[in-house]
Amino acid sequence: MRELKIGTGWVRGVVGDALNPELVIGFSRAFGTWAEGGPVVIGRDTRRSSVMFQQAVTAGLLNSNCQVIDLGETSTPLISFAVRELGASGGVSVTGSHNDSSWNALKFLGPEGSLLNPIKSEEFLDLFHASSFQTFGPHPPPPQPAAPGIADAYLDHLCSALAEEEIRTRGFRIALDFRFGAVAPLADQFLKRLGVQTVTLNVSPAIDWHLQLEPTPDSMGELATLVSNGRFDFGAALNIDGDRLVLVAEDGTCVSEEYTLPLVARSRLLRRPGPVVTTLSTSKRIDPVAAEFDQKVVRTAVGESFVMDRGVELEAVVAGEGSGGVAALPASMTFDALLSLGLILEFLASERDRLSDAVQTIPRTEMLKGRVRCSAPAAYRALEKCRQVYAEGISSLDDGIRVDWDDAWLHLRVSNTEPLLRIIAESDDARRTQKIFDGCLGVIRHSLAEEETK
């Protein structure tokens, strides 16, 4: 299998034969053509291969007659902000995000600063596949220098969305794990403004590639130890391009990444009520939080592009995923770990709460996630089988199959990134969850076995 994946608003692959400069140039020419030769903001994460692809993106965009505003090493949320602030026609973030270091990816942002939505992504990919690119006249436009002061404007913007004074008065002390991301210097300035003392781990430029880059509780041992041995209000790990946030409570307990969304949403809804958007695969822990404020939760297919697109349409105030990526709309038009962190601080400051207490108030549920390895055709036939078996309870076919009962739900979908089926089940009771999960697994295995006997 060629390790290249094209999604809605992004392209990712294994660096080398699959994701190479020529291909990235082609996508950049298509994007520059889609942006009609307007100014495009670009930036990259701290990976070695990101320097290479940033050069390829520059060449491709210039060839499509775009002015290139290069922010260098930076976070995706800052690129998104700069696109809006500078009135650019789009943005490109070169970041492999949570994928391991052998991967890299491009995220394509539209003029409103969010990942291309399905319609725009389709336009863009049509241009790519047709190789119908525009080019410059006698001369390509010169690349533009990085926009001076854009980082300060971004931090002003973040602070204006927060109760800055309340946070400062509380005098927080937190531990941060940056996973060698480019967001570190921004976070440093941001937290200084909020009067937060920090101790940091895994700061760039020297990337330790043995560390798992995806911030999940399994990979947060070092941060948890740091927090439990010191006096901290809490610990936080940020994704390499600054979109995801995962927390460690003040006693050193890792908090599941599924809690980031409900915690941020509760803070946001306290001051700004509005709808919440998340995915079909995200924990129902968000539901009671929204209900507290008489708000609805709307679920979409898995992927930032779908969540944000629906969020904009519904004028939602929070949109996020169970992975720890959350956007507080309209302040953020991408998942933004810094704003999420600011909202957690704001909540703890105004409620005079400890993080563990805040986590306690969110009803605990029992969730099971699993995967079954199989080829894409076999996966689609297994899905079809499940559609028949669960016909009665199906609540959505937007992304695989979502089945809802009064007390539980099940989501079954084909992975965007690997040849496998993902199964997620959740209820308030561990045995009930297990039963649903096993039932589904049985249907899939049966279908795969039938495949083999054929």
Add this chain to the structure above:
Amino acid sequence: MTEHHPALKIGVSGVRGIAGQSLTPEIVAAFAAAFGTYCGTGRIAVGSDTRPSRVMVTPAVTAGLLSVGCTPVHLGIVPTPTLQFHVRKHGEAGGICVTASHNPLEWNALKFCTSAGEALRPYQFSELLDLYHQGVFSRVEADDIPEVQIDQSAASEHIQAVTEFTDRRSIADRKFRIVVDCCNASASKVTPTFLRNLNCEVFEIHTTPGEPFPRSPEPAPRNLAELGAAVLEYGADIGFAQDADADRVAIVDERGKPAGEDFTVALAIDQSLRKHPGPVVVSVATSRLIEDIARARAGAVHRSPVGEAHVLEKMLEVGAQIGGEGNGGVIIPGINHCRDSFAAMALILERLALNPFPVSQVLASLPQYATVRTSVPCRSREAAAFVRLMRHIYREETLDLTDGVKVMWPDRWLLVRGSNTEPLLRLTAEAGDESEARRLIDSALEYLRE
């Protein structure tokens, strides 16, 4: 269709096309990856001339090199000979110059050089082209991608080496007044500094890099009117005009009159042989003037096919200290294994400093030939057929078959050959006067029409 998709010209002199149209960033990145694969892992020097499209082409080169694990060493805007000097001096694995040399502004190209700082030979280029067409590059994994490096000292190191090679005192004593026309190209900052270091008074025209080319970058006599006028205006001793990547240079005398490109290599060879007697190599298309000069200095003249790589190859074979071509390109292997306009200017100034005579008088003291060059559009296969025909027609005369066919009489010669780089038939004739040279060309064209 062809109007909207201008040709891409891939040949031993590089990969050339209209930037952004036929020379796309994908092709550039793929050629850089192929070249990096060809050189093996290592440092590859990257430089460019001042063409605006360098901002698109150079990043594509960088990305292609990084993808196969090569370290791009960026020299910035530099003359091509400066890049080749750097590669040889620092033992880089190779070099890529982003320059379309004398082609018009909207063109760009990649010129490749080996770790010896030499242009690729035909067999090397065909190996590179084979790798490119196979599309199998030795891409490295993400963690093995190297970092980009920057070296801004290439130009100063180069002109320092040329200066050390030169008899500075005699040039300095003469206090030359010189007008330079750098075509707003890559030597714009380097040439004035180089000449001022030799105690020359320098007047600059077209030395703003990045401004549009004020003239065709080819330093042929027809393009040097402005330089001639400036020489007269400033009362200068001499004018120098370089091409866009500064590997070639042409002379204008103190009366503002272009000397003709053959005189660049003639003066340089005359001076070099005074210092280091020995063999000389020029291409078959270069004036017989060279034999006259060499005879006076007891040097043997070897003739090579047309093209820098061929001249250099022959020079290394016979151990020549000087060589070149009638297009203003001079090679001095003691300094650089390529055409180098700085080395050429230094030798010419040394030659002029030998006596107090003005340039026009020095030129007049050399044997005078009329050389006429022309070309006609002609497909390669037809050119080859015509060359065979000419061999047959002139079979009774003395023939030199080094490149195409050269017919030699005691007082004149005619060369007919297919171009290496373009679908053209090139004709060169030399005789005692211009009408005789032109008559030789016309008679050949007559056969072509038949």
